[in-house]
Amino acid sequence: MLDAGLHLLADQNLASLGVREVTREAGLSPAAFYRHFPDLAALGVALVEESLASLHVMIRSVLAEAGDAEELIDRAVDVIRRHVREHRPHVRFLARERHGGVRRVREAIDAELGRFAAEVGAALALQPVSRGWSEQDLRMLAELYVDHMVSTASAFLEAQEADPDRERRIAATARLQLRLISLGRRHWRGN
Amino acid sequence: MLDAGLHLLADQNLASLGVREVTREAGLSPAAFYRHFPDLAALGVALVEESLASLHVMIRSVLAEAGDAEELIDRAVDVIRRHVREHRPHVRFLARERHGGVRRVREAIDAELGRFAAEVGAALALQPVSRGWSEQDLRMLAELYVDHMVSTASAFLEAQEADPDRERRIAATARLQLRLISLGRRHWRGN
DNA sequence: GAACTCGGTGAACATTTGTCAACCGAAATC
DNA sequence: GATTTCGGTTGACAAATGTTCACCGAGTTC
Numbered sequence: 153m154l155d156a157g158l159h160l161l162a163d164q165n166l167a168s169l170g171v172r173e174v175t176r177e178a179g180l181s182p183a184a185f186y187r188h189f190p191d192l193a194a195l196g197v198a199l200v201e202e203s204l205a206s207l208h209v210m211i212r213s214v215l216a217e218a219g220d221a222e223e224l225i226d227r228a229v230d231v232i233r234r235h236v237r238e239h240r241p242h243v244r245f246l247a248r249e250r251h252g253g254v255r256r257v258r259e260a261i262d263a264e265l266g267r268f269a270a271e272v273g274a275a276l277a278l279q280p281v282s283r284g285w286s287e288q289d290l291r292m293l294a295e296l297y298v299d300h301m302v303s304t305a306s307a308f309l310e311a312q313e314a315d316p317d318r319e320r321r322i323a324a325t326a327r328l329q330l331r332l333i334s335l336g337r338r339h340w341r342g343n
Numbered sequence: 344m345l346d347a348g349l350h351l352l353a354d355q356n357l358a359s360l361g362v363r364e365v366t367r368e369a370g371l372s373p374a375a376f377y378r379h380f381p382d383l384a385a386l387g388v389a390l391v392e393e394s395l396a397s398l399h400v401m402i403r404s405v406l407a408e409a410g411d412a413e414e415l416i417d418r419a420v421d422v423i424r425r426h427v428r429e430h431r432p433h434v435r436f437l438a439r440e441r442h443g444g445v446r447r448v449r450e451a452i453d454a455e456l457g458r459f460a461a462e463v464g465a466a467l468a469l470q471p472v473s474r475g476w477s478e479q480d481l482r483m484l485a486e487l488y489v490d491h492m493v494s495t496a497s498a499f500l501e502a503q504e505a506d507p508d509r510e511r512r513i514a515a516t517a518r519l520q521l522r523l524i525s526l527g528r529r530h531w532r533g534n
Numbered sequence: 535g536a537a538c539t540c541g542g543t544g545a546a547c548a549t550t551t552g553t554c555a556a557c558c559g560a561a562a563t564c
Numbered sequence: 565g566a567t568t569t570c571g572g573t574t575g576a577c578a579a580a581t582g583t584t585c586a587c588c589g590a591g592t593t594c
Contacts (some may be wrong), residue, residue: 163446164358164444165356165358165443165444167355167358168356168358168359244442248442248443248444250442251439251441251497252356252443253354253356253359255354262501288519291516292516292519292523295516295520296491299490299491299494300487300490302494303490303494306442309442310453325482325483325486328483329483329484332483332484332524332527332528332531333523333524334527335526335530335531336523336524336526336527336528336530339527340523
């Protein structure tokens with residue numbers, strides 16, 4: 153049933169999805185839906201959790217790597233690209249519903265992205281470049297990174313629909329941007 | 344009719360909007376809709392244009408200002424906050440439909456954001472800090488700024504629903520982030 | 535003054551929808 | 565071996581939907 157929903161949400165959004173539509177796609181009778189979810193919103197929340205599980209794995213794999221800044225940037229962008237490629241439906245769902253019409257789903261996504269930012273912040277604190285940084289500064293940097301990741305993922309999403317060259321350009325741009333941020337980081341407060 | 348649509352899209356998204364719903368809100372008969380638009384998508388595109396007109400004005404007003412980097416950042420963030428406050432329905436609409444379920448609307452928004460980036464890029468090229476920057480570098484910086492603006496506007500959108508304190512925190516974070524970017528900019532390629 | 539366009543109405547069409555109650559077989563529990 | 569739970573079905577209900585057609589009054593144009 154979740155798969156059916158996800159498949160339909162490829163070119164629709166949650167608010168315009170219908171119970172009957174989902175069950176039809178899943179090959180079940182309409183009433184069967186209510187055996188699993190009370191609401192369509194509930195199905196949405198379930199999809200959020202499913203989607204974020206894989207995202208979580210991705211983020212950790214980026215944070216865990218070691219190497220100099222350049223290598224790290226290259227790998228981060230690459231991981232994002234691969235992730236979008238391999239989980240396109242999930243990523244599309246998240247992008248679409250992040251500001252979508254269903255409050256509960258929006259809140260679930262936002263809360264989870266906030267948790268990601270916290271995790272990234274904790275990882276940043278461990279790097280030597282961050283010595284002397286305040287909590288607030290770390291947090292804002294983490295949010296900048298997360299926002300940038302989201303933007304990049306969205307861009308990949310639209311690009312990969314067809315254009316393999318545009319995908320390369322997006323990756324190049326993202327790397328440059330991360331390099332600039334990393335530069336600003338090294339010179340923060342005259343460090 | 345546009346106003347009616349915009350009002351309904353406060354807690355719905357375009358794909359789930361109905362012709363009858365719009366006309367009912369506008370106080371007209373269902374058939375009247377087809378006198379103005381062939382489609383609901385067409386109404387969406389019209390709303391995009393309406394929304395982007397005000398956005399355009401905002402961006403120009405930021406770019407036109409002069410002053411040192413700090414002042415510029417403060418004013419930019421302030422303009423964004425004010426804009427979200429005064430045009431909340433339009434901004435909400437853009438955020439929601441940017442990755443929404445209606446292709447034509449999505450494309451219209453993306454094309455226009457691209458044009459914004461070009462405009463920002465042109466303005467950046469005139470600043471002395473950008474001497475020696477390649478076209479590509481300018482473009483990536485412009486996109487970074489535009490993406491950041493979009494993220495910030497989205498954040499304001501959610502915050503202003505109720506919480507006036509959270510709004511101040513978001514503004515503070517945005518300023519820090521812009522400051523960091525501006526720092527990276529000054530040290531780009533060892534300038 | 536006649537003709538035409540513009541923006542509006544009302545009624546009708548088949549279609550789709552959400553939701554529920556009653557029922558049912560199989561598997562798990564006791 | 566009886567009973568309960570689980571996940572499924574059928575069928576029905578009123579309600580809402582997109583779209584079209586014929587019609588109409590008020591301005592505008594000729």
